[in-house]
Every structure is written in C-alpha cells, then in structure tokens.
Amino acid sequence: MHTLSLPRTLLSTAVVSAFALATLHAHADLSSRYSDHDGDLVADVPTDESQWQDPDTLVFAYTPVEDPAVYAGVWSDFLEHLSTVTGKEVQFFPVQSNAAQLEALRAGRLHVAGFNTGSTPVAVNCGGFRPFTMMAAEDGSFGYEMEIITYPGSGIESVEDLQGRQLAFTAETSNSGFRAPSALLRSEYGMEADEDFETAFSGSHDNSILGVVNKDYEAAAIANSVVHRMLARDVVGEEDYEVIYTSDTFPTTAYGTAHNLAPDLAESIQNAFFSYDWEGTALEAEFANSGEAQFIPITYEDNWAVIRAIANATGATYDCD
Structure with a gap:
C-alpha cells in the first residue's frame, strides 16, 4: 500500500x-x-x-x-x-x-x-x-484511528481532491465512519456533505473497505482497526487501497x-x-x-x-x- x-x-x-x-x-x-x-x-x-x-x-x-x-x-x-x-x-x-x-x-x-x-x-x-x-x-x-481511503488510480491524492467526488460513510451513529470525518471536513477543509462531495452509507466499516477495493465507492472514511483485521485474514491486500488521511487516536x-x-x-x-x-x-x-x-x-x-x-x-x- x-x-x-x-x-x-x-x-x-x-x-x-x-x-x-x-x-x-x-x-x-x-x-x-x-x-x-x-x-x-x-x-x-x-x-x-x-x-x-x-x-x-x-x-x-x-x-x-x-x-x-x-x-x-x-x-x-x-x-x-x-x-x-x-x-x-x-x-x-x-x-x-x-x-x-x-x-x-x-x-x-x-x-x-x-x-x-x-x-x-x-x-x-x-x-x-x-x-x-x-x-x-x-x-x-488502546484505540484506533479514522482513515480516509481510496483505491489506486482514483485520482484522489489528498483530502482536497474529494471535492466533487464520492465519499462513503458507514452509519450516522459511527464516530470514525461519519461524525469525526464530517467534523474534520467541515472545520479543516470547509467541505459539506452533499454540497462539496457526494455521500453514500455502506452500513459497516467492512462494507466501506470492500466497496473502495471493488471501486463501488471512490473513497471511504473507516476505522483502521477493522482494515488491519481484514488484512490479517487476507480479505483485502495492502495494494488494494491508499490512505489519504489519518486522525489522532480514538x-x-x-x-x-x-x-x-x-x-x-x-x-x-x-x-x-x-x-x-x-x-x-x-x-x-x-x-x-x-x-x-x-x-x-x-x-x-x-x-x-x-x-x-x-x-x-x-x-x-x-x-x-
């Protein structure tokens, strides 16, 4: 990766x-x-x-x-x-x-x-x-970090590149899958969901990760503890996605x-x-x-x-x- x-x-x-x-x-x-x-x-x-x-x-x-x-x-x-x-x-x-x-x-x-x-x-x-x-x-x-990931070749190389693109969240109750990235994008980058970028809701971090790997989503906000476990089970590979943002620990x-x-x-x-x-x-x-x-x-x-x-x-x- x-x-x-x-x-x-x-x-x-x-x-x-x-x-x-x-x-x-x-x-x-x-x-x-x-x-x-x-x-x-x-x-x-x-x-x-x-x-x-x-x-x-x-x-x-x-x-x-x-x-x-x-x-x-x-x-x-x-x-x-x-x-x-x-x-x-x-x-x-x-x-x-x-x-x-x-x-x-x-x-x-x-x-x-x-x-x-x-x-x-x-x-x-x-x-x-x-x-x-x-x-x-x-x-x-203890803890994990929120990451924003994309697939290789998506053309998204930074958070700013999400402008006009699609970002998948997990569920509105999720910290790393919705609330933290929403606050981050608003406060740090002045970006509002469904105004500056399109949104989708996958239902779980696993779904978001697989959605990016399979190019169903252009990018996704996920908990990196979940992707680490999926890597260990060979569900996904390090070459399948790229990280454009990592938060502090939650x-x-x-x-x-x-x-x-x-x-x-x-x-x-x-x-x-x-x-x-x-x-x-x-x-x-x-x-x-x-x-x-x-x-x-x-x-x-x-x-x-x-x-x-x-x-x-x-x-x-x-x-x-």
Missing part, C-alpha cells in the same frame, strides 16, 4: 477548544426512561428490585460487521467463559445494523454487548447501556451491560471480562491483528469525552423517547 499523505491533526484549534469546553460542561443526555443520580452520565441501576433482569440465558451482541458468522466463532471461547463465570447459558446474537442492536437493548432482549465507538453514546442515552471495559494492548494502550468498542441487570449478575459479567485468559483463543488470534490483548476498565464519563464532543459538534441529539 502506497500511503499518499498522513496528516495527523484531527480538527482545527477552534474546534478542539470547543471540545474542551463541552467536556467541562458534560451532562447526561439520558432518555426520560433512565435516571443518573450519581452524575456519572450513565443510567442508574433501578432501586426497585422488581425491575431487575436475571435471565436464564444471557444474550451477547458484537458491533455490526460484514460477516457476523465469522465473529460468532471469534467470540465462542469467551462466551463459554462468560457462561462458566455467570452460571448462565449464553447466546451470540448476530446483529446486522446499529439500529437493530440498539432496539434489542431497549426492548430488554440484549444483556451484554460491544457497541462501536460512535454508537456508544446512543446506546448509553437511548438504551441504558452501562459500558465498563474495552480492549487494549499488553501495555495498556477509544475503541465499549463493552457493557443493560442497566437493569441484577447487580450480582452485572458484577459477575464484569468479572468474566477481566478474568478471561486470551492466550491461544480465537479472540486473541482475531484482535491481535489490531494490537489488542486484554480488557481494561473504562468509564464513559472520562474515556468517551472526546467522542461526546465530536457528536455535539456535528449536531447529534438523543431524542429517543
């Missing part, structure tokens, strides 16, 4: 300053279905025990991908471990879209999940999602639980994540390709501050009642 240009500034100074101000004044945007008495920006566990869920079978969903069947195998060993620690049957739920995953959470059909970076605030505010962990490298470092997929699980069950689920031995597992084989090797504790309030600020800067709202 010939990398054409890799500027690593995410957004203009003015926008970064606005992000910092937004973080100082962070407040919960929770649906009226939930409360936040402790001020941590996520839904409280109900005080009424009759509202707690303690299902015989836990349903787990990973963020939407191009081929959910692949990830059913990737997660199988971990889900066996989750079953052992919790004493529950565990079922993998292959979701096809962010909307389907959120609806399952809101309806009480989803108990444990990994929501992608940009969807996490939607899941927190509209679905009562309580994130507590994400993947990290052995040294505790937090990756957040894992957590529904807000109304019985507290003892929620605690045992957390214990399962933090006691899991990755060595020799399909999870290790898959996520080592993006440099991840363990689950580390997180808080939504701290780790998602920049993501909430990007969402605010792009006008995102959580009117989900």
